[in-house]
Amino acid sequence: MAKATYVFWKRWVSDLRFTWCAILLFSVIPSVLYGATIFSMMLLLGAVILGFPTALASLLLSKDTEWRARLFRRLLVLSAVPALMLAAIFQTDKLIPKMAAPIVKAVESFKQETDSYPESLADLSPEHLQVLPRVRISVIQPKIIFDFKDGHPFLVVPSAVGDAFSVYEYSFVEKKWSHYD
Numbered sequence: 001m002a003k004a005t006y007v008f009w010k011r012w013v014s015d016l017r018f019t020w021c022a023i024l025l026f027s028v029i030p031s032v033l034y035g036a037t038i039f040s041m042m043l044l045l046g047a048v049i050l051g052f053p054t055a056l057a058s059l060l061l062s063k064d065t066e067w068r069a070r071l072f073r074r075l076l077v078l079s080a081v082p083a084l085m086l087a088a089i090f091q092t093d094k095l096i097p098k099m100a101a102p103i104v105k106a107v108e109s110f111k112q113e114t115d116s117y118p119e120s121l122a123d124l125s126p127e128h129l130q131v132l133p134r135v136r137i138s139v140i141q142p143k144i145i146f147d148f149k150d151g152h153p154f155l156v157v158p159s160a161v162g163d164a165f166s167v168y169e170y171s172f173v174e175k176k177w178s179h180y181d
Helices: 002-014 017-034 038-061 065-093 101-114
Strands: 145-149 152-158 167-171 176-180
Touching: 002 017, 002 065, 017 038, 017 065, 038 065, 101 152
Parallel strands: none
Antiparallel strands: 145 152, 152 167, 167 176
């Protein structure tokens, strides 16, 4: 059992330590910090565009079976981990409207109490909303925008999937969330 553990550790961790560092630096850390997909997408795309053709070429050109095996393990790590990070972010992105619901509730409460909408989210504290809730499952939270368009208030929360190019918008007139890419 100890020998099998050692072999597994050597092949999948020790031999691929540079690959694991790159994955951690370019996929896992940005995903956890920002809840963003762009880094994982770029890494996965690089693995597909550069890694798979290299691996296929190695089958034809190299006789070194250990090198080829290491290349395939590296390719598996470089494609599986970013794909898992993307899947996690896509799933947590669906929670943004639910996580931002206390803000909507506080704005509606403010409206009922004063008969007008607040000028900004700062007007809600501390009576209606003591602190802004976490709206994304990440360490660093995105900027939440409360503004008026054609005299109607709306709330905008950047989507984790679109990395600032995609947003969730709540219309206080229609009382519903919309996702815009």
